Amino acid sequence: MTNVVFIGRSIRHSLRNAEALIMAIMLPIMLMLLFTYVFGGAIDPGGNYVNYVVPGIILLCAGFGSSSTAVDVAQDMTNGIIDRFRTMPIRSLSVVTGHVVASLARNLVASIVVIGVALLVGFRPSANGIEWLAALGVIILFILTFTWLFAAIGLVTGSPSAASGYGFALLFLPYLSSAFVPTSTMPNWLQGFANHQPITPVIETIRGLLTGTPIQHQGWWAIGWCAVILIFSISWCFIAFRRNAGLR
Template sequence: MTATTSPTTRPSLRWAVSDVLTMIGRKLRHVLRTPDELIVSLILPITMMLLFVFVFGGALDRSGGYVDYAVPGVLILSAGFSASQTGIGLTSDLVTGVVDRFRSLPIVVSSVLTGHVVANLLRNLVSTTLVILVALLIGFRPAANVLEWAAAFGVVALYILMISWLSMIFGLLAKTVEGAGQFSFVILFLPYLSSAFVPTETMPDALRVVADNQPATPVIETVRALLTGSPVGNSAAWALGWCVGLGALAFVISSVLFVRRTSR
């Protein structure tokens, strides 16, 4: 007599990993079928980079080296804006009843959240790479070695994960897809209130306090230092603290909210 394996007797870890991979694949297929989000996430940072480098760059740095200063800020602006839209996909799944359908299946329900976040991370890293390639074409000349490039991408990835989990909170609280999208406007303007395009030392004192004490500034400073060969200083510790601390808190909150919303 041959024994059969029911879904409930499968190893839990293997089951969970399989469910997460399935959800990641589902979300990536959505991206390929609706590439408008990817196109927007590319057009916006490239347009901003060209604007600051060629329109404002001459006034900010007459030596022509402003592109090296601006590119790290553009990368974080791009990554943050795209990551802030993660919650929109979750809200869409909630209001259209897709999540209810998933709950009727023998899957690890938390894989729905993880699938959205990881798929968005992969999409973001691809767009970040493409933005860097365009930056190289317009004169960006990084001095980073292989390890520094890997560290820079690691910091960008942590920032993406932090913003993505924060976005999930808004996606779970919102009743409509449009409501979930409001979070992206907040994140879009966050890098402008940082050292992304001008040093914080040039800002008024009150504004500088805000700029020096928000997540984008240490993240940008760390990426800039890694790519340009400058001393990292304590910006890396602050960047990791913000990304890991705030990201972990957002993960816990979004997990609790997801359970509450889907148990109604």
């Protein structure tokens, strides 16, 4: 019941902060239009670049939305409201769980809007119903994983502005992956990082499910990376919240 209360609280906060939700949707859309219509002709003169770039844009959208969780959690930890919660029979992480679930719902809506716009600008997936569900499952797992990670960052930083800065740094990972160009086109010294960082297998899995490109072992790597980061992030949140908030 406590979790439901905090989920409702976080959703209400999201609805009141409409500007942040709009920006989380509009920025990935603007990037998709930029890469499709400005850079796409140079990268793929055949006009199929939109099918390549959309999976990366979906992940970028999820990352932008998840990063706001760090700021929301940091605000709760620094504005004094946690002092009030200390007097209540509240479970550990209930406050954070509310932010995570609200962020998951918010980011799913944003991702659906981005996919809709992608279809309007020429994205033509070949996925059947099962493949769409599998791609949605991977997207949900990714959003959940990185939302918990950003929540942990919000717990350990000293202010909302610091949380925003650390979260922004993580948003560069998609640019150093196969989101916008194949990793084979990168310098040799960068390919090793791009091929073995967490974002690349997630993008390749979603791209394979939606457009029919080979997935090979990338699906297992995507699930494995997300599982490891998720377990680490939840554990980090639990330890940091107990230490900083003094709640059960």
